[in-house]
Amino acid sequence: MGSATGDWVYILHPRPAYAVCSSAGGVIDCLAAAWVTPVSRRPPILMVALAPGRATYALIKSSGRASVNVLGWDMLERLHYLGTRSLSRDPDKMARSGLRISTVDGYPKIEGALAVLYCGLRSSLSMGDHDAVFLDVVGVEVSEGFEPRPRVSEHRFVLHVGGSEYTTNSNSSVVL
Numbered sequence: 439m440g441s442a443t444g445d446w447v448y449i450l451h452p453r454p455a456y457a458v459c460s461s462a463g464g465v466i467d468c469l470a471a472a473w474v475t476p477v478s479r480r481p482p483i484l485m486v487a488l489a490p491g492r493a494t495y496a497l498i499k500s501s502g503r504a505s506v507n508v509l510g511w512d513m514l515e516r517l518h519y520l521g522t523r524s525l526s527r528d529p530d531k532m533a534r535s536g537l538r539i540s541t542v543d544g545y546p547k548i549e550g551a552l553a554v555l556y557c558g559l560r561s562s563l564s565m566g567d568h569d570a571v572f573l574d575v576v577g578v579e580v581s582e583g584f585e586p587r588p589r590v591s592e593h594r595f596v597l598h599v600g601g602s603e604y605t606t607n608s609n610s611s612v613v614l
């Protein structure tokens with residue numbers, strides 16, 4: 439058995455990557471997140487692992503709100519941009535993102551997203567270099583033609599391999 443060096447996490451990749459957004463006090467920020475998973479179907483709760491220094495995380499903590507945006511493969515470059523620049527170092531991050539953000543009941547969402555989960559902050563647990571951030575899913579929005587169990591033949595999703603490398607689903611799926 440080998441030891442778990444820093445790269446052990448990539449054994450579990452590729453993983454779907456999403457854009458997580460939040461806003462507070464007139465400031466909007468989004469980041470890319472691949473460590474996102476449902477943890478309860480009823481009530482609807484998901485977990486996103488966020489490093490304490492993420493500017494988006496600070497907005498989630500102060501507003502208690504976040505959105506998880508499912509971006510298609512056609513928006514890969516924008517997603518990568520969100521994941522490689524921090525609002526804490528670049529105040530123009532969102533202005534230069536090329537993304538249009540609208541607000542639904544105080545929740546920012548990315549225009550053109552395939553689907554959006556609107557979330558309220560439930561709790562968080564400190565976990566090494568990331569926190570486990572639990573979010574209550576308070577609303578969902580899916581674009582036309584997108585289903586809760588989407589047909590992979592119709593949509594191409596972003597899967598993060600590691601670093602700057604991405605892949606996507608093939609056009610085939612199997613129903614067992």
Ligand SMILES: Cc1cc2nc3c(=O)[nH]c(=O)nc-3n(C[C@H](O)[C@H](O)[C@H](O)COP(=O)(O)O)c2cc1C
Pocket residue numbers: 455467468469470471472473474487488489491492493494495517518520521522523524525526531568598601
């Ligand atoms: C594909 C991809 C996935 C990422 N997944 C996560 C993640 O799950 N959790 C996290 O804290 N950071 C993750 N990051 C890093 C943040 O997105 C990145 O640090 C971002 O610049 C933070 O922006 P902010 O400080 O403006 O919030 C990921 C980056 C990329 C490119």
